[in-house]
Amino acid sequence: MKSRMIATLFVAGLVFFAGYAALFIAPDERTMHAVQRIFYFHVAAWMASFTAFFVVFVANVAYLGTRRIEWDFLGVSAAEVGVACCTIGLITGPLWARPVWGIWWTWDARLTTTFVLWLLYISYLLLRGLLDDVSRRATLSAVFGVFAFLDVPLVYLSNRLWRTQHPQPVFFGGNGSGVDPTMSRVLLICAMALMGVMILALVDRYRLERLRYEAAELREAVETRRADRESIASRGAR
Amino acid sequence: MTTARAAAILLAKELRLEFRTRELLYSTVLFALVVVVLFSFAFEPTAAESRRYGPGLLWIAFLFAGSLMLQPSFAREQSNDTLGALRMAPISGFAILLGKMLANFVFLSVAEALIVPVFAVLYNVSLAGIAGRLAVVLTLGTVGLVVTGTVFSAISAHARMRELLLPLLLFPILAPLLIAAVEATASLFAVEPALDRAWLAFLGGFDIVFLTASWLLCDFLIEE
Numbered sequence: 177m178k179s180r181m182i183a184t185l186f187v188a189g190l191v192f193f194a195g196y197a198a199l200f201i202a203p204d205e206r207t208m209h210a211v212q213r214i215f216y217f218h219v220a221a222w223m224a225s226f227t228a229f230f231v232v233f234v235a236n237v238a239y240l241g242t243r244r245i246e247w248d249f250l251g252v253s254a255a256e257v258g259v260a261c262c263t264i265g266l267i268t269g270p271l272w273a274r275p276v277w278g279i280w281w282t283w284d285a286r287l288t289t290t291f292v293l294w295l296l297y298i299s300y301l302l303l304r305g306l307l308d309d310v311s312r313r314a315t316l317s318a319v320f321g322v323f324a325f326l327d328v329p330l331v332y333l334s335n336r337l338w339r340t341q342h343p344q345p346v347f348f349g350g351n352g353s354g355v356d357p358t359m360s361r362v363l364l365i366c367a368m369a370l371m372g373v374m375i376l377a378l379v380d381r382y383r384l385e386r387l388r389y390e391a392a393e394l395r396e397a398v399e400t401r402r403a404d405r406e407s408i409a410s411r412g413a414r
Numbered sequence: 415m416t417t418a419r420a421a422a423i424l425l426a427k428e429l430r431l432e433f434r435t436r437e438l439l440y441s442t443v444l445f446a447l448v449v450v451v452l453f454s455f456a457f458e459p460t461a462a463e464s465r466r467y468g469p470g471l472l473w474i475a476f477l478f479a480g481s482l483m484l485q486p487s488f489a490r491e492q493s494n495d496t497l498g499a500l501r502m503a504p505i506s507g508f509a510i511l512l513g514k515m516l517a518n519f520v521f522l523s524v525a526e527a528l529i530v531p532v533f534a535v536l537y538n539v540s541l542a543g544i545a546g547r548l549a550v551v552l553t554l555g556t557v558g559l560v561v562t563g564t565v566f567s568a569i570s571a572h573a574r575m576r577e578l579l580l581p582l583l584l585f586p587i588l589a590p591l592l593i594a595a596v597e598a599t600a601s602l603f604a605v606e607p608a609l610d611r612a613w614l615a616f617l618g619g620f621d622i623v624f625l626t627a628s629w630l631l632c633d634f635l636i637e638e
Contacts, residue, residue, distance in 0.1 A: 240634060288589075295586040303583060306573035316569045319631050320583065323565065326627055327587045330620060334590035337612065338597065 180379075187372035194220075194362075194369035202362040214272045216366040221264040222290075223367045224374040228258030229297065229325070231378070236321035239314055245389065248314035251321060252304060253381035255297050257374055262294045285335035292331045296324040310389070417512065420505035424513025425520075432521065438483055439521055446479040446529045454536060464537040469599035472533055473592055477559065479529075480522055481581040484563035487514050488571035497636075507636040508629055511564060515628075518560045526552055544602045547609045551602065554617035555595035561624045562587050568635040591620050 198216035205212035231254035239247035269287065270280040281287065303320055307313035432438055453471045457463055491497040500510050530548070534541045541548065566583045570576040594616040601610035628635075 240631070292586050292589050299582050299586060303569070303573060303579065306575055306579055308574070309572070312572055315634050315637070316572060319634050320566070320569055322631060323562065323587060323624070323627060326623055327590065330590040330616075330623065334593040334616060337616070338593055 183372075184376060187369065187376055190365070190369040190372055194366040197362045197365050202359055203356055208276055211272060211275050214268050216363050217370070218265060218268040218272060219363060220366040220370040221261050221268065224370045225258045225261030225265060227371065228254045228261060228374055228378065229293065229328075232258060232297070232300075232321055233325040236318040236325070239318045240322070245310070245314060246386075248318070249382050249385040249389070251314075251318065252301070253378050253385055255300050255321075256381055257378045259294065259297050259301065260377070261370070261374055262290065262297070265290065266294060283335075285332060285338070288335045289328065289332040293328055296327065300324060310392070415505055415509075417506050417509045420503075420509035421512040421516060424500075424510060425516040428513060428517030429520065432517070438486065439524060442479045442483045442521070442525045443528050445482055446475045446525060447532065449475040449478055450529065450533055450536065459537045461538040464539050465600075465603050465605070468533070468537055468539055468603055469596045471537075472530070472599065473555070473596050475529065476522070476526060476556070477585065477588060477592065478581075479525060480556075480559045480563055481584055483521055483525070484518055484560070484567045484584075485570075485577055485580050487518055487564055487567040489567070489576060492571060501636060506632075508632040510636055511568070511628060511632045514567075515560055515564045518564055519556060522556050522560060523553070526556065539603055544607045547607070548599070548602055550609070551595065551598045551614065551617070554614065554621060555591060555598075557621045558591045558595075558617060558624065559588060561621060561628060562591075565624075565628045565631075565635060591617065594620065 194216070198213050202213060202216065204210070232251050235247045235251035235254060238244075239251060273282070274280050300317060300321055304313055304317045307316060450471065453467070453475075457467055488497065491500070497510075501507075530552070531541070533539065563580075563584055566580055566587075570579040570583060573579050594613045598610050598613040598617065601608055601613070
């Protein structure tokens with residue numbers, strides 16, 4: 177409990193500092209000016225969401241390999257947190273694109289891939305909601321999760337072959353790419369802050385899922401016992 | 415029994431079941447036809463316009479029809495728990511899945527073979543000289559659709575609202591297949607038809623990736 181409070185305080189401090197750094201410490205971008213500052217949260221949200229989706233995949237594979245229900249808890253928690261971060265990215269993206277590109281949205285490779293990714297993990301969550309049996313839900317949604325994860329590179333590749341407008345990667349993008357060192361440091365802080373928020377939410381969600389599972393098990397045990405008692409009572413009455 | 419032999423027997427069973435009533439085939443073909451006709455109201459079906467929209471329309475029709483057709487693939491095994499009987503048979507889980515995939519492939523291919531000529535007539539697209547290459551594109555695209563669709567039909571069969579769920583699971587996954595199939599078809603409908611090998615290779619890759627994945631994961635789909 178105490179370590180959790182410390183972690184929450186630490187992440188909260190990091191978020192405040194990241195906000196300050198993105199608004200006041202990072203240098204002004206030459207052509208985009210203040211609008212560009214959304215970049216620090218846009219990119220950081222992507223990093224957090226892709227990490228979360230990768231955790232979903234790892235949890236899915238681990239569940240299928242071990243059949244330990246804890247991996248299923250991790251899978252659903254990471255998927256929910258990932259979809260939340262992905263939604264942040266999908267909202268901040270158009271807000272940035274409108275003043276800079278002049279359009280809210282374009283069907284470019286990375287945008288399309290992310291949009292499909294978002295749809296895939298929403299359908300993963302939807303599927304889970306519609307499967308009632310616990311172990312069947314875990315198994316079937318894990319299979320779907322693996323298929324969804326395999327699909328992501330194919331979606332990207334197909335859109336890459338097809339049409340693209342999003343800027344080329346500015347990090348590790350070869351010659352002529354790269355950003356101001358202060359900017360990349362600020363981005364690092366923002367990424368850490370959002371990653372921290374993501375992990376905190378993930379841990380909380382995991383705990384909630386475990387409690388739900390335990391509550392369901394207890395409820396079932398109570399039901400069984402009540403049914404037993406009633407059958408004994410009715411036998412006694414006879 | 416080898417997987418291939420078991421799958422062949424299951425394929426024969428599926429075909430016999432379907433061709434007794436032909437319900438699924440009729441409704442799928444009719445549905446695709448309705449989509450094709452509805453599209454003709456949405457835009458002018460001249461030869462030039464058809465070159466632009468035709469491939470997309472054709473594949474959207476196949477996708478919708480496919481999701482409709484794949485729906486009962488596993489769901490109809492449930493009413494008498496015949497899947498339980500299949501599970502008890504001394505055959506591999508993949509054989510069950512493969513038999514279903516082959517059957518769905520046959521159904522959808524038959525439906526496509528009926529729809530494409532009608533489409534060509536209604537939309538002024540000449541199939542002369544491209545029929546063979548179009549068949550290759552259709553085959554590769556249909557394999558991908560059927561492989562993922564059969565797996566997801568096994569998943570959604572256990573869920574509530576399964577009729578609604580299958581398209582929701584299937585369509586996002588099929589986004590890359592749709593792009594590749596439409597582009598490959600468009601290259602054939604062009605004024606100077608040419609087969610786009612890059613997209614063809616992509617379709618083949620899609621089929622291999624998901625066929626391998628379903629081979630690896632089939633036991634989880636079939637289990638109790």
